[in-house]
Amino acid sequence: MTLLSRIPLVMDVDTGTDDAVCIAAATLCTDRIELLGIGAVCGNVEIEKTARNTLDLIDFLGCEAPVHIGASRPLARPLCTAVSHGTTGLGDVALPAARRGFAEGGVTELIHGAAKRHPGGLEILAVGPLTNIATALTECPELLALIKRITIMGGAIRGGNMTLASEFNLYCDPEAARIVFESGCALTMVGLDVTLKPELPRHIFDRIRAAPGPQADVVARVLDFMMRRKDEFGADDPNLHDVIALAAIVKPSLFTFESYYVHLETGGEVTRGMTIADFNNVSKRPPNALVAVDIDADGFWDWFVDLFGAGK
Template sequence: MSDLTQHKAGNLDILRKIPVRKTPFKAQAPDKFESTCFSKQPKIPVWFDCDTGVDDAIALLLLRHLTCFDLIGVSTVAGNVELEKTTHNTLCVLELTGDDVPVYRGASQPLIRDQIMAPEVHGKNGLGDVELPQPSKQLEAKNAWDALYDAALAHPGELVLIAVGPMTNIGLALAKYKNLPQLLKRIVIMGGAAKGGNTTPSAEFNILVDPEAADMLFNCGVPVAMCGLDMTLKAYLTPEELDELGNLGSPQASFARDCLQNALRYSLSLGFGGISLHDPAAILYAADESIFEQYPAWVRVETKGAITYGKTVTDLYSDKKMPERNHMVVTDVDREAFKARLFNLMKRYNG
């Protein structure tokens, strides 16, 4: 066998590990949800960076009851809507959850490119035009990137950063604090896609909003788990399931149903069968990976292309494999298990 044949055969073996399914993915591992996600000790210190629109709001609702996490801080960034709105929404939703966690205002603009937003999905106010009561909670004085660094210093080698919006705050933190990568344990993001995009044919929204910041993240040396469209589009609720969620009986569940209505209509207009809960899927992945499928990969972001700007470029499906395959690309989720976990957490607001 020639070297070339051996090379291709070896890569085909890797590709065969990524199945093409005719039926939905089902997790094979025993369900660890109760033992993992509600464990008392040791708690995982977590920083949550968000651009609170409708699915970020649901993610915040879930975080309240994931007792495996010690939520150190929340930072806001412009993305789904303007920074003023994402910050206000974050304070409002945290008040609804009853979680008293510090909130830090982040970047109002991407590092380089012009701002883009998604009011067609999230409504004018970012919460599907649902109005929550004015929060009593106040913002912290410190900015997001300084606060993130201080949290990493306080938890060296332990802090998990979960980012479900544009990566601008992280890019600013990495640029200012060169030792930040050595302080972080891992980064989990909602963003990107190994195949395709949503905002453009090649780019997913969170990455496209600030491709330069996202590329800094993938190139900083910290292991990144990319919960992209490959997986999150499969983490959806049908209209009937969303109604079922809203009927759980708590104000939080009613809010979840109501704030998702605009996004649901938009999703149905595109031909989807329900509403994908992108950010909640990333949260549940960070808590317990057992219902998700994932593969190691090299990932960078295209920052120069005229028609591929913002694309997450990965060697996951390519013949050529890069030597630095230190990230994980999450490709699938057991939807029924995802839905069960979502409902489990939301039922906890009933007392």
């Protein structure tokens, strides 16, 4: 594969534990993606922590992608954070302080600059609340014609993990999510319907822990925390939500997708952030999302361990 065939990609993250795994994996996908920059958004923890975690991680991995600081709160609501990532966002994983600073300009500037350099080809991977992405689309309407696709980790067409009906990222900023879903930009939704399926097997963890390199090192430490937090704190299973969304970009053959018009609900005690697929074409509206509905879990784990050089 030639370098010309690589996907120009901007990532938008709220770096907690599974974001860190996704970022580490992305830096190993240089044959498939050109990582142009990373935006940080509030979500799993406060923006000061998500941004610092992202910069420290990228520096530790030896990646030169610039890191831009984004939104410190949702568009119209108080900040909502998660508890399962610990107070810092990375559990008990400590990284050396980055030797470089944050890039100048916000995430809108990052996306706009990348889109102008790659008109019609830029893809965005957003694995946190969609505040930065909605802000960019609102502030720069011309982005709609420049962005090829936005892939999100968020939502679910059945069930939730924040409420009975809604997933965490979209629950945190449903107004931003609605802007993105209704923007007209090509959108792939990788939600709980697939990200809850590949639960981390112990033998996969052991193989990553034995693999060489800084990516495997930091991912093994993060996975170790994720496994312990379930046993020690009663937290959720160590599912790798965000890296599964990355896989949908670089290894789409692992997934089954269906096209739906998806309505984003912004209100309700249970339905805030709910993604409602129009299965029966009640709305008579054209599809606005390509939704991942199934995944080859064994194939995903094969791809994951191969990426980290974790031989059998």
